[in-house]
Amino acid sequence: MTQQELVRIREIALALPEVNERLSHGEPCFFVRDRRPLCYFHDNHNVDGRISLWCPSTRDAQSEMVIAEPARFFVPRPSASGVFGDWLGVYLDVREPHETDWHEIAAIVEESYRLVAPRSLVAELERRSK
Secondary structure, three states, X not given: OOHHHHHHHHHHHHOOOOEEEEEEOOEEEEEEOOOEEEEEEEEOHHHOOXXXXXXXXXXXXXXXXXXXXXXXXXXXXXOOOXXXXXXXXXXXXXXXXXXXXXXXXXXXXXXXXXXHOOHHHHHHHHHHHO
């Protein structure tokens, strides 16, 4: 597992209110209050040879980002039950000319948080941001 990318994702995700980390399906995953998935870190998922992050998203944002930059963003393959169909996949192992933009990754994770966290935690995040 590539520790550098995972360390950066941990810093970003665990800075959000009431986010915790645990393994899910053998991969490091981050949850809001240990229930609502915030993001999944994948290293060589299904032997794809890539390092990526999967985050809940809106279909519009997902579509816009994947169309604009398919070398950096992708639509994760949905599970049999349809989970991940509206999530955004972000490659973390991109190299020149598109190095990983960690400010952008943090913004994507924060936006995912706003989608899945209870309103009270989103309000806490807003208070912290002021």
